């Protein structure tokens with residue numbers, strides 16, 4: 001039986017700062033306020049998206065509720081030239097990378113599969129097939145090595161994803177070639193209905209040792225600790241020290257997606273217990289106690305959240321489907337003649353309805 | 359006679375329950391099938407009644423689900439695997455194609471693989487990427503596998519039991535957009551054999567072949583065509599591998615025209631195989647080439663474009679018109 005690994009924590013759930021010399025972090029008041037603002041804004045976006053799904057404006061929404069600190073902290077650990085490979089839930093990372101929320105909304109509205117440019121934003125497109133992106137991240141990191149570049153790669157995954165064979169392969173590759181990739185696992189305690197115990201009998205952070213690289217468990221609801229740990233791991237990767245596995249210990253406060261009914265598999269008191277470890281409340285307490293945030297600042301962030309939500313709502317509702325013919329357009333770099341012919345037939349078929357006046 | 363009005367999802371649930379009652383070796387395994395009852399609730403309540411050893415909430419790994427099913431089958435069990443969505447069967451394809459499909463042949467029949475792999479498949483529910491795929495041709499192309507698709511609650515109820523009882527591996531395709539459609543199911547009936555196709559509507563002008571989600575579409579097309587004085591014969595293929603084309607051949611020899619409908623991309627799909635066989639067996643009766651109405655040769659599009667991608671009543675009628683035009 002393995003022991004529970006130490007949990008890196010720099011901010012207690014009550015908002016008290018913990019000194020930890022091995023995970024030192026020194027942030028300016030502006031940076032701290034910036035983190036708080038991001039946490040609040042991504043939560044506001046998430047709440048709006050859930051509401052929009054309920055109103056039929058999105059096909060589906062996987063909420064990040066409860067995981068804001070893990071995502072915002074990890075996102076801020078990245079440098080502009082770094083590359084991140086998200087799952088389908090990393091809205092907080094997308095936000096920090098400067099992806100317009102509407103480009104994420106278009107995916108869940110069923111308009112496209114993600115409208116942003118990965119090369120421009122340093123965020124790969126969302127990946128739904130678990131955990132395909134962990135191998136992509138590793139290969140990308142191998143490319144970085146060959147380029148001799150000062151770039152690190154961050155691969156996101158969930159606790160459930162750790163059961164897939166492909167993650168084993170990714171971790172073996174990363175270790176074997178000492179690739180500059182960091183595996184960032186948000187252990188939100190569930191894979192849909194399956195509790196973490198179904199995926200692992202050891203703390204996930206312990207898995208890394210078997211592959212030959214460091215594993216760290218960090219309080220995923222503590223944005224400072226997540227930032228410190230992830231930044232250190234990315235720096236190590238950039239400096240040629242190879243991969244790290246980070247287990248961000250957190251909780252999925254919402255449903256798996258808007259199609260899910262979590263009351264079928266977990267108890268309300270568990271959710272309540274985690275509510276007391278809320279990632280936003282603890283940072284607010286800390287900032288207030290330190291005199292870094294006053295009522296005006298907090299109100300301004302709230303107001304900004306309302307504006308953001310309104311913009312997301314307007315933008316989402318206004319989003320029209322792309323012309324159906326575009327489904328033929330980017331399948332290949334060089335469109336094969338039979339497909340071009342099929343495209344023409346499709347257009348002629350559509351036109352036949354217009355002629356018929358239907 | 360016990361008759362119940364059941365949705366397809368509930369019919370499958372009852373069919374699974376009966377199979378588990380009949381044979382203690384039947385074990386269900388899959389992601390979220392126990393406590394949650396499956397994302398479509400097809401296994402709802404079964405873990406409660408049969409226990410965690412017979413309804414297994416697996417770790418999140420499809421190769422693991424099918425690979426351990428092989429081992430359980432070698433040990434005398436009859437595993438029924440649920441793949442959560444069509445697009446997530448691919449991690450298991452290695453196990454399905456290199457192991458499940460070949461074990462009987464490579465052991466000269468000493469070992470059998472009575473494994474069922476249930477896959478909710480097809481589109482039409484407005485889902486995100488990888489939740490609307492039609493992967494049947496990959497499996498139908500693999501010798502050693504049997505592949506069936508049900509189109510209605512009656513076939514779902516009996517078909518799942520027959521697939522579980524069958525001595526060979528069966529890929530069992532469930533049209534997810536029809537899970538909620540209802541029909542009367544006679545729970546005491548003598549079921550039709552699993553590996554047989556069936557004429558579901560009589561007609562004289564064109565034979566329309568469909569399976570799974572497209573049977574309902576073909577029937578709607580037949581009803582619409584009838585209003586315009588055109589008579590379509592509709593065949594529910596039911597079994598995709600092996601094919602049972604005898605009723606189809608009889609039909610096409612009468613009508614002289616045939617349209618095959620499937621959601622899957624047309625190129626290199628089931629329709630191509632069927633067209634080739636009908637050409638061989640009905641060549642002198644054919645008044646028109648066998649035509650296909652199916653998905654375009656592109657990745658399944660984003661949900662808001664799926665209506666234009668999927669064959670629908672109009673696309674079937676368009677193909678019928680073209681067949682009549684020869």
Ligand SMILES: Cc1ncc(C[n+]2csc(CCOP(=O)(O)OP(=O)(O)O)c2C)c(N)n1
Nearest residue numbers: 089128129130158159160161190191192446
């Ligand atoms: C290969 C594959 N199998 C199944 C699924 C269906 N599925 C979507 S999310 C999910 C659970 C994922 O759990 P976890 O990795 O913990 O991530 P979380 O959703 O909790 O963020 C499952 C089974 C999938 N997307 N990909």
Ligand SMILES: [Mg+2]
Nearest residue numbers: 158159190191
């Ligand atoms: Mg999880």
